[in-house]
Amino acid sequence: MKKEEVPQDKSNLSKSNMKELCYATDENGNYTTALSSGWEPKTIALEQSxxxxxxxxxxxxxxxxxxxxxxxxxxxxxxxxxxxxxxxxxxxxxxxxxxxxxxxxxxxxxxxxxxxxxxxxxxxxxxxxxxxxx
Structure with a gap:
């Protein structure tokens, strides 16, 4: 996933002003890190658990x-x-x-x-x- 495509959905993380560290590719195709405030499928799974x-x-x-x-x-x-x-x-x-x-x-x-x-x-x-x- 490209750095600008890292999900920023509302989740339990965003309620507490926390971010999750994810790996993404930059404009040159190199791996880098990016912060995400949430991802809907993951939020649903966490809420269910x-x-x-x-x-x-x-x-x-x-x-x-x-x-x-x-x-x-x-x-x-x-x-x-x-x-x-x-x-x-x-x-x-x-x-x-x-x-x-x-x-x-x-x-x-x-x-x-x-x-x-x-x-x-x-x-x-x-x-x-x-x-x-x-």
Whole structure:
């Protein structure tokens, strides 16, 4: 794409006065960089993915409220993590972290272990322990 053809559509980037760096060709055909305020297809894809993330957060909140999952699942969704990512942050096997997603197992976790999760989620241990899906 030529430098003057770099998309400048309205997007979430333009709302925050941010620009995205793109590669384009100049008048001599050489690669150069150009700033873009947005590109409609990309904006649509990002908005769709954010809607899906928000739906998963709401579902996790409801599941915590109903006692189906532990608060770990909710905060994992809020922080846009999956089981493997979270296990990397807390330094545990993925199967073990998934197990901590069960309310019965979560209730038995030590404060030391809860502190690892709280640090990964950037919240306090008390906030993690006391979250009931409100």
């Amino acid at each position: 954010m809607l899906e993330i928000n739906e998963r957060i709401e579902q996790a909140k409801e599941d915590v409220k109903l006692g189906l999952v532990s608060p770990i699942v909710y905060f994992m969704e809020v922080c846009k993590m999956d089981w493997m990512t979270l296990s990397g942050y807390v330094g545990m096997w993925t199967w073990r972290v998934k197990r901590h997603g069960k309310p019965s197992v979560f209730k038995k976790l030590s404060n030391k272990l809860l502190a690892k999760y709280a640090e990964a989620f950037e919240i306090s241990v008390e906030e993690l322990k006391n979250y009931k899906g409100e």
